[in-house]
Amino acid sequence: MTAEGPAERCWAIVPAAGRGERFGTATAPSARKQYSELAGSSVIEHALRPLLAEGRLERVVVALAADDDHWAHIEQRLARRQPEFAHRLLRCVGGENRQASVLAGLEALAGMASPDDWILVHDAARPCLGAADLCRLLDALPGTHGALLAVPVSDTLKRMGAGTLATVDRAGLWRALTPQAFRFAALRTALLEARRAGRNVTDEAQAMELAGVVPTLVTGSTDNIKITHVSDLALAERSLREGARRMRIGQGMDVHAFTTGDHVMLGGVRIAHSRGILAHSDGDVIIHALCDALLGALGEGDIGRHFPDTDPRWRGADSRLFLREVAAMMRRAGLRLVNADITVAAQAPRLAAHVPAMLERLAADLATLPSRLCIKATTTERLGFIGREEGLAATAVVLLEADADADADANA
Ligand code: MG
Numbered sequence: 001m002t003a004e005g006p007a008e009r010c011w012a013i014v015p016a017a018g019r020g021e022r023f024g025t026a027t028a029p030s031a032r033k034q035y036s037e038l039a040g041s042s043v044i045e046h047a048l049r050p051l052l053a054e055g056r057l058e059r060v061v062v063a064l065a066a067d068d069d070h071w072a073h074i075e076q077r078l079a080r081r082q083p084e085f086a087h088r089l090l091r092c093v094g095g096e097n098r099q100a101s102v103l104a105g106l107e108a109l110a111g112m113a114s115p116d117d118w119i120l121v122h123d124a125a126r127p128c129l130g131a132a133d134l135c136r137l138l139d140a141l142p143g144t145h146g147a148l149l150a151v152p153v154s155d156t157l158k159r160m161g162a163g164t165l166a167t168v169d170r171a172g173l174w175r176a177l178t179p180q181a182f183r184f185a186a187l188r189t190a191l192l193e194a195r196r197a198g199r200n201v202t203d204e205a206q207a208m209e210l211a212g213v214v215p216t217l218v219t220g221s222t223d224n225i226k227i228t229h230v231s232d233l234a235l236a237e238r239s240l241r242e243g244a245r246r247m248r249i250g251q252g253m254d255v256h257a258f259t260t261g262d263h264v265m266l267g268g269v270r271i272a273h274s275r276g277i278l279a280h281s282d283g284d285v286i287i288h289a290l291c292d293a294l295l296g297a298l299g300e301g302d303i304g305r306h307f308p309d310t311d312p313r314w315r316g317a318d319s320r321l322f323l324r325e326v327a328a329m330m331r332r333a334g335l336r337l338v339n340a341d342i343t344v345a346a347q348a349p350r351l352a353a354h355v356p357a358m359l360e361r362l363a364a365d366l367a368t369l370p371s372r373l374c375i376k377a378t379t380t381e382r383l384g385f386i387g388r389e390e391g392l393a394a395t396a397v398v399l400l401e402a403d404a405d406a407d408a409d410a411n412a
Contacts, residue, residue, distance in 0.1 A: 009058050009117045010138065012051045012179070013105030016044055016124035017065040017094030023230065033227050034124040035070050039240045042074060043227055046127030046240060050134050051179075052078075052085040053336070055367040057120070061108050063094030063101035084371035099191050099201055106188045115185035121204050122179040125227040128239045131336035133220045134179065135367070139331075140218045141181055148180035148205050149220030177220045180204045186213070246402035248335060252292025252302075254285040257391040264392070266344065266351065267358025267375060268320045268365070273349045275389070280309035284319035285394040286342055286358065286375065291319075291326045293340065293396040298333055323365040330400065337368050338399040342375045346392035351377040 016034050023033040034044040044062075051060045064071050071091065079086040092108035094101030102121055113119070118141055122129065133149055140147050153175060157168040182190070182204060190207040194200075201207045205215045223239045225232060261276015267286040277283030291303045300306070307314050307322050330337070340362075344351060355377070359370040366373075380386040386393060 007142070008183075009113065010056050010120060010141075010181070011109055011113050011117060011184075012057050012060040012120040012122060013063065013102055013109070014044070014048060014051070014060060014122050014124050015063045015094055015098050015101035015105065016071075017063050017068070017096075017101045018098070018124075019065075023228065032070075035074065036227070036230075036233060038127055038227075038233055039237045041077075043127045043233075043236070044124045045074060045078060046236075047122060047124050047129065048078070048085075048089070049082075050129045050131050051120070051122060052082070052088050053131070053369065054134055054138070055363055055369055056138055057088075059088055059090055059109070059112065061090045061092055061105045062124070063092050063105045063108075066093050084369055097200055098203075099195060099207065102204065103188070103191050103195075106184065106191075109184070113184045115183070117184045118181050119184050119187055120179040120181045121187075123226055126178055126224055127227065127236050128221075128223045128225055128243075129179070130221055130223065130243070130334065132331055132334040133218075133224060135331040136220075137179055137181060137218050140216060144216040145213045146180070146182035146186070146205070146208055147216040147218050148203075149177040149224060150174040150217040151177060151220055151222050151224075174217055176203050176205055177224050177226075178203070180215070182208055182213075182215070186211075243402060247338070248297040248299075248400040248402070250293040250295070250297030250398045250400070252289040252294075252296060252396045253393065254288035254292065255391060255393040256283040256285050258389065264349065265319065266354065266394075267342075268318075268323075268361035269354050269357045271349055271351070271354055278391075281307070281314050281317040281322070282319050285392055286344060286396075287319035287323050287362070289394040289396040290340060290342060290362065290398070291322050293398040294326045294330055294337075294400075297398055297400045298329060298335065300329065320361065320365050323362065327366045331367075335400040335402050337366055337372055338401050339372045340366075340374070340396060340398045342373070342394060342396045344375065344377045344392065344394045345380055345386050346377065347379050347382060347387050347389045351375075 036043050038046055051057055092104050094104050137149055153170045153173040157170050159166045159168050190211040194207040194210055208215055257278045258275035259278040263270050264273050264277050265282040265284040288303055355375050358375055359373050362373055363370040385391055
């Protein structure tokens, strides 16, 4: 778990058992809208990717039609392209409508999730969910009875009756998007109650509203469209391709000298050593290099600008605080980590055994998967200050990608 967002665990359900009647006349499973080809992939793969890449989500359950013979192909392709996602994906057989499929997804998670855990439900036909929107939703959850992404209505609305036309006041009107997040037990109870009352709810928030709950609206991006008609695919493709074009790269380096002491902090892990680190903070060169790389990619200068060593607040500080703050800056900028590559140069101590723990901690602080990070350790063959064991150093390179609307947000 990370410093931000809910303390409870989070899971996701993607109902994908629908036939998409408005989408076309094709009835073959492979022709359903969630399987339509989109930007070198399929609609559902794009819908799943931000959920699978979000480190704060435990598992993602896809609820499929019983006669679905196309999912296996999609799952294989996902596993081939992004093997780190494979074990995060579960599937179950969905039902005749959305609420039945979400209930089936909840049953599939029943042995793993706790009653207070958060369940995010996301449409299989929303391929343009941005990482920044997903983060904003997760960050908003604490203290709410549930929340959903939504967009204020900007068009003038008309209601047509028999021979009448009236303008509807749009004040207070929002379009509900997904994901929508509610606590496991509350959502399950609300959906069962709606079914018992014969109500076919069109989203999870409606079931919660019927149960007397007031969900929180979190402003989302208008790019997060739902594919309904074939013509929507071109719009989604443009938005996805624009996002993929906006990449940012950053590099960072840090050096600290040894002093007397009995341990060093590296990658958030305390490692016993015959020397300590001379620094204002805990002197974690891996985290400092990583923060500088991330800040560089954001165009935000260096770690000294944000956490000056003249500030008494940072005396002896746990560097993971810096990393979490920088990760939050990255999310606010609508950027997500593609990968980070780190090299530590130290003659001593030996680091290999500590790397898995470092990866786990850094990934938690960045709300990403450990597989997106690499830490390599090298000596300098006893050359220079590192070889003489006077100090140690680390370098980091990061690649970030932008959500499609990140620039628009920045310019707004
Ligand atoms: Mg430093």
